Amino acid sequence: MGVNQHNHSYQQASYSIGVVSRLTGISIHCLRTWERRHGLGSSRRTPGGQREYNKVDLDHLAMIKQLVDSGMRIKDIASLPQKTLTVIANNMAAETNSCQEPLQTVIIGKDITTLLKQHRNRYPSLSVEFPTLPPKQWLLECVQSSTVQILIIQLTKIDNMMLKHLIQIRQRGCSVFIVGHITGKSKLEQLANSGIDLLVPPVDLGLLDKVTAKAKKQQAYISNLHDSSREFNVPLPFAVPNYFTDEALTEVAKKTNAITCKCPSHLSELIRSLNTFEQYSQQCGANSWKEASIHACIYAYTTQARNLMEKALLAAIDEDGLEGLKLDSV
Numbered sequence: 001m002g003v004n005q006h007n008h009s010y011q012q013a014s015y016s017i018g019v020v021s022r023l024t025g026i027s028i029h030c031l032r033t034w035e036r037r038h039g040l041g042s043s044r045r046t047p048g049g050q051r052e053y054n055k056v057d058l059d060h061l062a063m064i065k066q067l068v069d070s071g072m073r074i075k076d077i078a079s080l081p082q083k084t085l086t087v088i089a090n091n092m093a094a095e096t097n098s099c100q101e102p103l104q105t106v107i108i109g110k111d112i113t114t115l116l117k118q119h120r121n122r123y124p125s126l127s128v129e130f131p132t133l134p135p136k137q138w139l140l141e142c143v144q145s146s147t148v149q150i151l152i153i154q155l156t157k158i159d160n161m162m163l164k165h166l167i168q169i170r171q172r173g174c175s176v177f178i179v180g181h182i183t184g185k186s187k188l189e190q191l192a193n194s195g196i197d198l199l200v201p202p203v204d205l206g207l208l209d210k211v212t213a214k215a216k217k218q219q220a221y222i223s224n225l226h227d228s229s230r231e232f233n234v235p236l237p238f239a240v241p242n243y244f245t246d247e248a249l250t251e252v253a254k255k256t257n258a259i260t261c262k263c264p265s266h267l268s269e270l271i272r273s274l275n276t277f278e279q280y281s282q283q284c285g286a287n288s289w290k291e292a293s294i295h296a297c298i299y300a301y302t303t304q305a306r307n308l309m310e311k312a313l314l315a316a317i318d319e320d321g322l323e324g325l326k327l328d329s330v
């Protein structure tokens with residue numbers, strides 16, 4: 001009897017469904033519905049059949065409410081343990097906070113610099129620098145040390161060294177936008193494969209608005225890529241090189257292969273398909289934190305698959321067969 005009295009004195013506080021409704025902001029009708037459909041009920045009931053919620057129940061329901069209010073679907077999270085829900089909530093909070101911080105932006109080019117300086121208050125989400133160095137010199141001096149998140153650079157032409165530096169900056173997670181008329185099929189292909197955007201003048205507020213909106217979306221996406229890279233132990237997609245251009249894949253069929261079967265031809269087609277899907281998944285829209293995270297994971301795995309197929313194709317080609325092929329990197 002004494003033991004029972006001792007346990008009773010330390011019994012957890014209990015809450016009625018009405019109190020839980022007031023404390024969490026979840027209507028009584030919704031609480032009953034969640035219990036019926038998703039098993040999110042009270043830990044116990046009184047002898048008279050009344051629901052009794054404890055502190056653990058209360059905290060769990062409050063977390064569920066927070067995530068539902070942020071846009072997640074109840075059926076996606078109802079069965080998740082409290083620890084997992086806490087991780088999701090913390091990730092969402094971190095993403096929200098990072099999106100509120102100004103994005104470190106570098107603007108290079110006379111026209112775009114002049115325009116943005118005139119309308120600086122229009123873009124409060126950007127923390128902007130306007131280097132006075134010529135584009136090529138800035139790329140040469142800052143490619144290794146720059147921590148910029150957005151680079152908007154105005155160019156009339158681009159040589160191989162500049163292209164290499166721009167790709168390196170992009171591989172570190174920077175959103176790169178080139179404003180200008182760039183020619184050359186191979187260069188245009190490398191820019192596209194690296195996720196570098198090419199924008200055609202004139203430089204106006206419409207162009208700046210478009211760049212800013214896309215850059216903010218990219219930076220949120222890149223944050224998810226880093227999370228997926230760590231969680232699923234895959235390399236960052238931007239750091240995975242493209243070995244074959246489309247032109248090189250076409251030429252493979254004409255070259256001498258180390259094997260006599262049709263594997264090189266099939267591998268080439270697989271790589272083409274993966275290249276296409278890689279570019280698609282990189283630009284795929286997301287309406288919630290969960291969707292963005294899933295798309296980031298898909299993109300990371302697709303890039304890894306493409307890279308593995310390229311290595312398989314390299315193994316299937318004779319060393320002599322590599323001569324004359326325009327490879328991005330080997």
